[in-house]
Amino acid sequence: MNSYLFSQNCRPRGDFRIDEILEYFDLMKEAFRCSEIYGSNSKPLELTRENLERIFRKKIDKLFPGIGVNVDWFSIPPRKRDDNTVRFEIHTGTFPDEVFIDTYDISIGEAKKVPDLSYFEKSIQIFEPFEAYLGESENEYALDSYNRQQEIPFDRPAIIRGFHYMDESLIRNIGGMKHCLKAPAWKVERFCKGVLIELVPGLFDHENPEHLKIQQEAMEHFGIPVVWTAPEIDY
């Protein structure tokens, strides 16, 4: 089994996006079939506007309030230590003048079944991120997406994932809408405020050579090098 990460990157707005987060968790509870969301203290969270506001305000960094706040919430109390746990990683409230971004990620353990992709589409409609994707852990590591992203600003994708949404600002930087809609993938369609690319039907699998071939072709189409060497770091 592979582990997946659904990631949504939003441009910082300087607010916590509490309304969007509440709507997002209503959706995710349905997607992952969990009745409660738990905090890192293994207690169920009261998902109300006031409570989220209180939690986020408490976590604001005193030295750098502009960098936003981090929270990790879970579908199962983390004390139970179950690989079926789904972790919701939220970084929100970043100020617009920062180089950092707001992220709303979902880490899905390898024992947990990935829900229908339509839930992720709905989530994209809630947050309207500039980029969202369902990445597969091994594939991300093999293509070194972390170091690639270090080298480029957030205005273009580091790699193309099996399920990948980009808004117009990103599309402009990788050849424009027309070029994007011609991408060699199973499905490419206009969606929300950009384009949604699905390389293969269903989930991307790094052990399937067909999937890797399609990914390679799509990346070449957007001018993203498949073979990439990280710059030498003298440490």
Next chain:
Amino acid sequence: MIETEAQRRWWFATHPELSGGRRGDRVGKHKKGKGESDEVSPEVVDAYVEQALEHETDDVVIEMLKRTKFWFGSEFDSKTAEEQRALLWGDDDGDGSPDEPANKGGNHQTSRAPKGHPAASKAGYTQYEDVLDRVEDYQQEIFERAIEQDKKGLEPDPHTFLDLFPWRRLVTSPVGFVRGLVRGAARGTVVHAVKKAGSKGPGTWVEVPRGPNGMAHQSKMSGQQIRESGGRLYIKEYEVNGVKFDDYKNGKLYEYKGPHGHLFDKNNDLRPWVKDPGEMRKQAVRQAKAAKGIPVIWRVGAHQVKAFKNAVGKVRGVEIVP
């Protein structure tokens, strides 16, 4: 029989000499790998001392360094076994051969420097010796008192306010405090004489108290010594714009992450139930923010790069390397 947590604490509080699991005691101890050894070669000692002597101006420290070089450097090693014994045990009877320890009449188990050891005659060393002797006497007294208390048997669980009051800490903590002070001062003098001054840069080196977890790894990587004082552990870290880093060298800021193997699954992914990836991310963001463009490098275990990248997420300005 010790049955409760309170009894266990009482027992360790009254048997300080057996409290091997107390904070800080494990620092520096680790399982030796095959072929690994504590020994430092005499040539390395020579090189370190020569380097330190170039910078040192204090006469007492210079003398200590010279004697360190003599006893642990290549000079002593180059002598024959006979000459070494003569240097160690002296040749009072003038027969040309070293005297046997049994003939010297001294208690060799308790004396720190053998007769003839030059360090023993130095004023600075004698001063530390005196303080250490007093601390040892005090420890012995505490130990005997604890034995007396032990004879009375184990105490029951606390029932009253007086039972809860940690009055024993008033007895044991001064010992730890004095011992830490003396050891810290003595070690600090030598370490500062031997170690080069910390790298200069955009921030300052500050000494901070830290928990024992990962302290040995941090010390090994950064070269900063751990200092124990009053039962707490201190280490120097590099502070830039109010945020602390483990090291600064070659124009880069470093964070050293010790083994986190228990948090990763067989694929070296961070387990989904791990509670604190947010803390790692927060630390990375704060460091990137404070660094203001200076490269920040996280050195992690060779098999944990992937997991740390997952945990840190999309923080620009933090390189994660093995």
